[in-house]
Amino acid sequence: MDIILRKVRLEDNQPLVDVGLCAGKIAAIAPELGMDAAEIIEADGRVLIPGLVESHLHLDKALIADRKPNRSGTLQEAITVTAALKPSFTKEDVRERAEKALQMIIKNGATHVRTHSEFDPAGGFTGFKVILELKEKYKHVIDMQVVAFPQEGIMKAPGTEAMMHEAVKMGADVVGGIPYNDFSANDHIDLVFEIAKKYQMPLDFHQDFKDDIAGTSIEYLCRKTIAEGYQGRVSVGHMTSLGAFPPDQLHPLLELMAEAQINVMCLPATDLHLGGRNDTYNVRRALTPVRALNKAGVNVCLGSNNIRNAFTPYGNGDLFQIAMLAIPTAHLGGADDLPSVLPMITTRVAKALNISNYGLKEGCNADVVLLDTKKVSDAIIDLPDKLYVIKGGKVIIKTQRQTERRYSI
Missing domain, CATH: 2.30.40.10 (Urease, subunit C, domain 1)
Structure with a gap:
């Protein structure tokens, strides 16, 4: 031995x-x-x-919180602040920050990570290329799945569709999407499915990241997943709007998500920080309803999302702290719920990411x-x-x- x-x-x-x-x-x-x-x-x-599995991380946007703070703590300002900073990102800058973040999660026990790496016509592939280089450089200490992520939308940012195809050819492992940040959420979903099917790749969406149910597209995504035979190959991050559905609407939706075998990445460090910012009293937790998802048979995972930027101005890459945060905020501390937490950063994520021999x-x-x-x-x-x-x-x-x-x- x-x-x-x-x-x-x-x-x-x-x-x-x-x-x-x-x-x-x-x-x-x-x-x-x-x-x-x-x-x-x-x-x-x-x-x-x-080994721990980090289900959802943005290495290319890590460690920039001190450059331009998100003073309102809202999602909209986080997007605006980050968009303003992106033109200043150089390859050297992204590499230095991404390596520091990688070393944080490795030190804390992560042996696998799925990282969303963005690009757009204005910024090109600067950060995306660096992440692909780091995937190769660190392959002996961590397995990395890279998501081709169109943060600024696809149809609203002309030229991005062609870049999605190019990103796959460059070495992306997963096709990403962000339906709520485009002209039409359903058209966005259709387009990224078309790309994923062409290359036979899994999908990972930033999905319905909001406090209310207006304009949500999760039902459409589930039905599209079933129609395309993509059950088990679609993941969604955030999915915070689910917490706002009344029970008579929520339960059929959870059953549909279970039928579509959607994987849900709950991201408590970010979602608790950004959610409920317009509530003036009885402020909501703004998390996806983990216990209800578990009960419905949906595969739920936990992830960090961001480390020290406008979306999440703290964090040290420790998934145990993310899990500990989820225990009280998602009501997972009971005797029947606590055993489900460790699998949300290990075996359940391995299933979602289709990691073999784990x-x-x-x-x-x-x-x-x-x-x-x-x-x-x-x-x-x-x-x-x-x-x-x-x-x-x-x-x-x-x-x-x-x-x-x-x-x-």
């Missing part, structure tokens, strides 16, 4: 096991592996989880994280250190923290 992790906990109320890693795979899981390895990690009952079984890729906690059920709420981050069977991050107690009782 290359690495053996001795006495790890994979499940609560189950015996501890040894996990052997060899040639980039989980080669053996047994109560005791009676063999040697190049490296032995004594886990002493600590929890082992599969998990904690023999034969899966050796992408794992050892946590400094001894209960799986406490894995999020303890906010534990990620003691070892292992990618492809190699230790890429090791964290050691020493606390000295200087009091006595």
Whole structure:
């Protein structure tokens, strides 16, 4: 074996096991592996989880909050501020910021990331090319899916449609969309489906990012997904308007989303910050209704969206903090709901992103994280250190923290 992790906990109320890693795979899981390895990690009952999966991130817009603040805290000003800053982005600037953000999420246990990278006729492919370069540069420590993202719309920004095709040919993995930021949401959806079908690629939309239900297009998107046979291959980020639907309209819509197998990326750090800004009292949480989606059988994930920019002026790339934020704000702290949270940054995202050979079984890729906690059920709420981050069977991050107690009782 290359690495053996001795006495790890994979499940609560189950015996501890040894996990052997060899040639980039989980080669053996047994109560005791009676063999040697190049490296032995004594886990002493600590929890082992599969590598974290960042479902929705904008690397090219990270770490610009101090350049032009969003003083109103609204989505509209965030879009306006960022659009004003984009002409100043150089390749060197995007590379420096994106690498810092990448290193943040890697340090915090992410072994996979889907990043939305934008372009438009005014700014060209400056940032997009950098993200593709970083995908190659960092491929040995993190798997990156790049979304071709038309932030400024397609029809309202002439020339973007041709750029979408060019982005796919350059190396994009996913076709992105933003129906609410175009002349016609339905026409926008039709167009990006046409592009995705041409290249047989999955779709990921910024969808119905608003506090109310006026002008929402999720029903159209679901019916389009079913009609095109794209069930399970369409993801939506934000989807905050769902929280405003009355129950008699919401439940049929959730059933339709489940039928279409839509993946929903809840982005609490951003959506809580930007949502409800026009409410003068009883301010809404402005999150997609995670519990209702779970109950309807919709695959819900959690993601960061942005790190320190006009949309989210904080964050350190730690998905555990995103998950911890979701627990009280989405009412996920109950005994029946808390177990669903860890999968929202691991297995559920792997399903949404169609990541193969992912998990904690023999034969899966050796992408794992050892946590400094001894209960799986406490894995999020303890906010534990990620003691070892292992990618492809190699230790890429090791964290050691020493606390000295200087009091006595």
